Amino acid sequence: MEIKVVQKVMAENDKIAGEVRALLAARGIYAFNLIGSPGAGKTALLERTLAAAADLHPAVIEGDIATTADAERLARLGVPVVQINTGPFGGECHLGANFIRAALDELPLGGVRTLLIENVGNLVCPAEFDVGENEKVAVLSVTEGEDKPLKYPLLFREARAVVITKTDLLAALAFDLAKLRQNLAAVNAGLAVFEVSARTGAGMDDWVAYVRRNAGCA
Amino acid sequence: MEIKVVQKVMAENDKIAGEVRALLAARGIYAFNLIGSPGAGKTALLERTLAAAADLHPAVIEGDIATTADAERLARLGVPVVQINTGPFGGECHLGANFIRAALDELPLGGVRTLLIENVGNLVCPAEFDVGENEKVAVLSVTEGEDKPLKYPLLFREARAVVITKTDLLAALAFDLAKLRQNLAAVNAGLAVFEVSARTGAGMDDWVAYVRRNAGCA
Numbered sequence: 001m002e003i004k005v006v007q008k009v010m011a012e013n014d015k016i017a018g019e020v021r022a023l024l025a026a027r028g029i030y031a032f033n034l035i036g037s038p039g040a041g042k043t044a045l046l047e048r049t050l051a052a053a054a055d056l057h058p059a060v061i062e063g064d065i066a067t068t069a070d071a072e073r074l075a076r077l078g079v080p081v082v083q084i085n086t087g088p089f090g091g092e093c094h095l096g097a098n099f100i101r102a103a104l105d106e107l108p109l110g111g112v113r114t115l116l117i118e119n120v121g122n123l124v125c126p127a128e129f130d131v132g133e134n135e136k137v138a139v140l141s142v143t144e145g146e147d148k149p150l151k152y153p154l155l156f157r158e159a160r161a162v163v164i165t166k167t168d169l170l171a172a173l174a175f176d177l178a179k180l181r182q183n184l185a186a187v188n189a190g191l192a193v194f195e196v197s198a199r200t201g202a203g204m205d206d207w208v209a210y211v212r213r214n215a216g217c218a
Numbered sequence: 219m220e221i222k223v224v225q226k227v228m229a230e231n232d233k234i235a236g237e238v239r240a241l242l243a244a245r246g247i248y249a250f251n252l253i254g255s256p257g258a259g260k261t262a263l264l265e266r267t268l269a270a271a272a273d274l275h276p277a278v279i280e281g282d283i284a285t286t287a288d289a290e291r292l293a294r295l296g297v298p299v300v301q302i303n304t305g306p307f308g309g310e311c312h313l314g315a316n317f318i319r320a321a322l323d324e325l326p327l328g329g330v331r332t333l334l335i336e337n338v339g340n341l342v343c344p345a346e347f348d349v350g351e352n353e354k355v356a357v358l359s360v361t362e363g364e365d366k367p368l369k370y371p372l373l374f375r376e377a378r379a380v381v382i383t384k385t386d387l388l389a390a391l392a393f394d395l396a397k398l399r400q401n402l403a404a405v406n407a408g409l410a411v412f413e414v415s416a417r418t419g420a421g422m423d424d425w426v427a428y429v430r431r432n433a434g435c436a
Binding site for chain 2: 037038039064065066067069091093120121122123124125128141143144145147148150151152153154166168169171172173
């Protein structure tokens with residue numbers, strides 16, 4: 001019984017994700033679904049990305065269980081942003097496609113080329129859900145340890161790119177970047193890998209160029 | 219239909235959690251359920267705790283989606299440890315009471331006074347599940363940001379204590395400990411709060427004394 005209901009929920013999600021994908025394609029909008037642990041630096045990455053590239057013609061959907069703090073941070077950059085709070089819906093640990101469909105109704109989509117979705121901070125559940133994005137991007141900070149791709153493999157299998165954040169902290173850590181890259185390659189050899197520091201801006205150019213290229217804004 | 223099945227799953231979990239709690243009480247074992255994001259430093263905290271306090275007469279249950287890396291780290295300390303991998307069970311994002319009941323069958327419980335459970339790295343889902351523990355402990359690293367109690371309130375409401383980890387990195391961060399303490403108090407004024415560095419050992423004495431006291435090993 002439980003399995004049947006889960007299958008039904010997933011089938012319903014996939015149906016809505018297909019509708020979201022068709023809606024975005026019809027408007028020429030490319031969507032990134034950013035997924036990472038709480039505190040991995042997803043919002044800081046978005047802030048830097050948006051500040052660096054007005055030519056992305058971006059819009060943002062922020063997912064959190066509670067608070068509108070992240071949406072407020074990004075709205076300061078003059079970008080259209082909608083905050084989803086899953087708290088009233090049982091504190092859901094991920095964004096489902098239904099949330100994205102609802103959020104798109106609230107966004108002024110005219111002229112938008114790039115949709116940046118920041119999922120709920122969670123390395124597990126969001127990886128299981130198609131929300132109609134064109135690609136999932138894993139966000140992993142160097143403070144989380146080299147072993148995370150092996151311990152949470154689904155996200156790194158599902159993602160097309162991974163952004164390694166907080167590289168400015170490497171000097172203060174016993175962290176082996178080569179080992180992390182080896183673990184990433186073991187899980188998904190096709191991953192595009194970026195190393196960035198939102199604090200110093202290091203590595204942001206390569207990442208932003210990737211976003212621009214995939215979104216067709218190059 | 220979905221809600222009914224979820225209720226049934228939770229009711230079944232709570233029933234098993236009650237059995238686990240009774241089994242532990244009958245043996246005089248006190249159980250901590252450690253919950254935090256991937257990379258929050260839960261395993262390093264356990265390593266330091268176990269090394270500092272043989273008089274806890276500890277046993278450990280390690281939860282991960284994949285790999286036995288954490289159990290291997292702890293087994294080196296000569297402590298009875300069982301690794302649960304949720305990967306074969308749909309990659310579950312949390313430990314349910316059924317996993318704990320099964321793990322207890324594999325542990326030599328004679329003489330054990332303290333059970334330390336390290337949950338799957340996730341700030342969301344594990345907070346929803348009673349696994350038969352005596353108390354939940356939130357583990358939050360300073361690299362994750364001051365806002366986490368507000369954005370992921372359930373865990374901090376359910377926990378009796380929070381261990382703030384990686385304080386050795388404070389010098390490299392723009393992190394406001396007073397602000398974090400304020401946010402913790404806003405969510406749960408009754409939390410016992412500890413600040414530790416597993417790297418330097420700072421603050422470990424207070425935390426270990428708390429574990430000892432609650433486990434009745436003082």
